[in-house]
Amino acid sequence: MTFKQIFPIFLFVFLTFSITAQEIYVAPAGSDSNEGTKKLPLKTISAAQKMAVALLESGRETEVIVWLDGGTYTIAEPLEFTPLNSERQDLRLVFKAQKGESPVISGGAEINGWIKNEDGLWEASLPDALKGMDNFRELFISGTRAIRARFPNEGFLHVKKAGEDRRTNFFFEKEDFPIPANLEGLELVFLHDWSISRIEVKEIDATNSQLFTVDSIGAKAPAFFAIDNWEPNPRYFLENAPEFLDADYEWIFLKGQQKFLLKLPESINPSDLNLVVPISEGLISIIGKEDQQVKNIHFEGIVFQFSKxxxxxxxxxxxxxxxxxxxxxxxxxxxxxxxxxxxxxxxxxxxxxxxxxxxxxxxxxxxxxxxxxxxxxxxxxxxxxxxxxxxxxxxxxxxxxxxxxxxxxxxxxxxxxxxxxxxxxxxxxxxxxxxxxxxxxxxxxxxxxxxxxxxxxxxxxxxxxxxxxxxxxxxxxxxxxxxxxxxxxxxxxxxxxxxxxxxxxxxxxxxxxxxxxxxxxxxxxxxxxxxxxxxxxxxxxxxxxxxxxxxxxxxxxxxxxxxxxxxxxxxxxxxxxxxxxxxxxxxxxxxxxxxxxxxxxxxxxxxxxxxxxxxxxx
The missing domain is CATH 2.160.20.10 (Single-stranded right-handed beta-helix, Pectin lyase-like)
Structure with a gap:
């Protein structure tokens, strides 16, 4: 039976036995075909959410507590909360960690299957489940943000002179940085006084030491976002090219080849690490209306991790x-x-x-x-x-x-x-x-x-x-x-x-x-x-x-x-x-x-x- 077929049975059980009507239990080892009791918990938060909403909308309960056991609950898209179909204003929905536990709502996917290549770098192909995704900006190694390969590794380069339009290009000192053979995905990170730009590089003229971007560096308005309106020689660095992959714990994703490259210390094997990329664009989305707000939703003791x-x-x-x-x-x-x-x-x-x-x-x-x-x-x-x-x-x-x-x-x-x-x-x-x-x-x-x-x-x-x-x-x-x-x-x-x-x-x-x-x-x-x-x-x-x-x-x-x-x-x-x-x-x-x-x-x-x-x- 599917969850949709058996859900009415669950609801009948909860409405019949009031002693458990206010509590739903969820555990990573549970099953969405279970009743949601402490002995028979559900597996996913989304199933518990549906059950809780049905209970509140039934009019039998004014509060439902969803108890989360320890472990990780992985989602590929945000959990969405909309107004309840009820005229009551005092209904409460609580998502709460069980005592002593730290449940994790994760929007990440683990990357496995790493193989060391002839250059001493670790490679991993994009899992089939993630095929079609290509904008990976972050990789986390055992909960620590890894550095997307950049040059220089620390500190900044400095603009020599702004180009004629003061917006889309500038000159750099000759041999300031290694010029990548392939500019696809190469990103300029440019510092203004109180903000930054991150924008792809369109062209690098090695002869004239001039870099061009795909659009204006800095906001198009106000007008003072010109390259040379800030520091005398503004700071910048470059990111996301294989040529920059020279320091431990740096990484890149090669779109064309659909694979990750990672540099690790000689003594470290990625199989001993937890390597995660965010895939869910958000974790919790609460969407009410001006005449119908979403009310009284509470989260206690929960870890929210990895969002894209x-x-x-x-x-x-x-x-x-x-x-x-x-x-x-x-x-x-x-x-x-x-x-x-x-x-x-x-x-x-x-x-x-x-x-x-x-x-x-x-x-x-x-x-x-x-x-x-x-x-x-x-x-x-x-x-x-x-x-x-x-x-x-x-x-x-x-x-x-x-x-x-x-x-x-x-x-x-x-x-x-x-x-x-x-x-x-x-x-x-x-x-x-x-x-x-x-x-x-x-x-x-x-x-x-x-x-x-x-x-x-x-x-x-x-x-x-x-x-x-x-x-x-x-x-x-x-x-x-x-x-x-x-x-x-x-x-x-x-x-x-x-x-x-x-x-x-x-x-x-x-x-x-x-x-x-x-x-x-x-x-x-x-x-x-x-x-x-x-x-x-x-x-x-x-x-x-x-x-x-x-x-x-x-x-x-x-x-x-x-x-x-x-x-x-x-x-x-x-x-x-x-x-x-x-x-x-x-x-x-x-x-x-x-x-x-x-x-x-x-x-x-x-x-x-x-x-x-x-x-x-x-």
Whole structure:
């Protein structure tokens, strides 16, 4: 019998025996022909989801808990949640790890059958089940991201001179890099101040030392995304050619031959490793409607691992915060999608969960998402943004931008609390640990964010003081450090646009690098349009430039902060901002070299640690 034939029998059993009606059990060793009891568990989460939905829609149950045993649940496409066929608003669906277990929802496929070739490299053909897929951008070796073969192996090359159009080509120093015999799949990774481009190489003129790409390097708009508008000799590297495969744990995928090449240390055999490529484009997709939200879905203690995203055909050309120029479309900016996404969702939560090895962004509470939460969780090794809340400006409703014609659609009341977020921006360096666009009443509290190529937390998405639905967002008690490691013109906290009643409170920010871009990076950077924001009680130190910077801001309050300044840098930098508009109250400023600098810094760190509940995830 098929699952469709026997499913009504399962449902009858669950509705008849109320003692088990609220619980469904799933285990990798189970079977979808089982009843879903603890002794006879189902095998797949999708089967459990169907059973749970039927139970809730029957009207007999108000809550169903799906218990997941330990092990891996592999999916090839996202698990999709849509509104229940019920008028009740209190129905709850919970997916929960069994006690002591860490079930994994995986969108990856293992690559086996590795053979060593005459060049000392390991080869593996694409499994039959994956035939037709050719855009493999990531390979994970026992849970660690492997490096797609690049040149140079570390650091960057530098543009010698931009080409005539300043957009599609540039000159390089002769013999800067080995010129690949086959340019198919060769990718240029080009650094702008606060974003990057990843775009295929069309031609390399070895005689004139000139490189051409398949389209514009950098976003086509704004106009300042020209090759030579950034660093004097912008940084770049090249990726994905056999000639670059010269370091251990580097790999490439050869499209034409449908096989992987991998370099490993002599003592390592791939049969002893777990080699996985992401194949599912997302893991969880929650899709409601404005008049029918998806409500009350909760995930507890689950690991979400391996998710795929392939860049557009003509390249990824970033604008800011993993928003990019969606070629060939001209319909505004797009954004790197997330493994976990929701629109028109209410009261959705992830508690004590882990998100790792993801090819796009991590989590996105999008349009109309309300009162959704990520609590006590960790996000590690994410290609794009860690967590996204809300949206940008471009969506159109009734012929106008949504924030003008339908401001009630704003994502509101969402919370990120006590999470650990690290190693975001693994592919797309302009990523944020937490990005909140045009949002309202968002709470970002007591999180630990570190080891980023760019900014820690970003809230706002309007480069002017024009009113939008953004308001009353709070960034409180977060520990942010070791950021701005590659790009520039950002900070531990970045805030943008008019969002009255918003607050930056009691955060600890330190170890913010200085970079080669045109603009400096700061502990906190409050950008264009910022008005009526309270900056209070923050501890900021070990910042290469000023602890706080305003740019085209208006009236704001800076109160009772502790700013520890490096030599020659003021506590607050004012760019096109009237200093008298910034109300400063009882701030404590210490300059490097003062006799009590280190003593006071140590005192304030201790005070912050005692005052704060130590932030961090599961």
């Amino acid at each position: 995203w392939g860049i557009p055909q003509k390249g990824y050309c970033g604008v800011q915060a993993c928003h990019f120029d969606p070629r060939p479309s001209t319909k505004g900016w797009a954004v790197v999608p997330a493994a976990i996404s929701s629109v028109w969702a209410e009261n959705v939560s992830f508690t004590r969960c882990s998100f790792k090895n993801l090819g796009g962004s991590g989590i996105w509470f999008g349009t109309g998402s309300k009162n959704c939460k990520v609590i006590d969780s960790e996000l590690v090794d994410i290609s794009g943004n860690g967590i996204m809340i809300g949206e940008g400006q471009d969506r159109i409703v009734n012929g106008e931008p949504w924030w003008k014609s339908a401001p009630h659609q704003v994502a509101s009341g969402n919370t990120i609390e006590n999470c650990t977020i690290t190693q975001v921006g693994a592919q797309f360096y302009g990523a944020m640990g937490i990005w909140a666009g045009l949002t309202a009443e968002t709470s970002i509290k007591k999180n630990h964010l570190f080891s980023f190529p760019y900014t820690g937390i970003s809230v706002g998405w309007m480069w002017s003081p024009v009113p939008t639905p953004a308001r009353q967002n709070t960034i409180e008690g977060n520990h942010i450090h070791d950021i701005m490691n590659i790009l520039s013109d950002g900070g531990g906290i970045y805030m943008l646009g008019l969002q009255p009643g918003s607050k930056i409170l009691y955060n600890r920010i330190h170890d913010v690098e200085v970079n080669a871009g045109k603009a400096e990076s700061n502990g906190m950077f409050l950008d264009e349009g910022i008005t009526d924001v309270l900056v209070e009680g923050n501890l900021v130190y070990s910042i290469a430039k000023s602890p706080l910077r305003f740019h085209r801001a208006t009236v704001n309050t800076v109160k009772e902060n502790y700013f520890f300044c490096t030599d020659g840098n003021p506590p607050i930098r004012y760019n096109t901002t009237k200093e008298e508009d910034i109300q400063k109250v009882d701030n404590k400023v210490f300059s490097e070299g003062e006799p009590n600098y280190q003593k006071e810094l140590k005192k304030q760190i201790t005070r912050w640690e005692k005052k704060s509940i130590k932030p961090g995830g599961r």
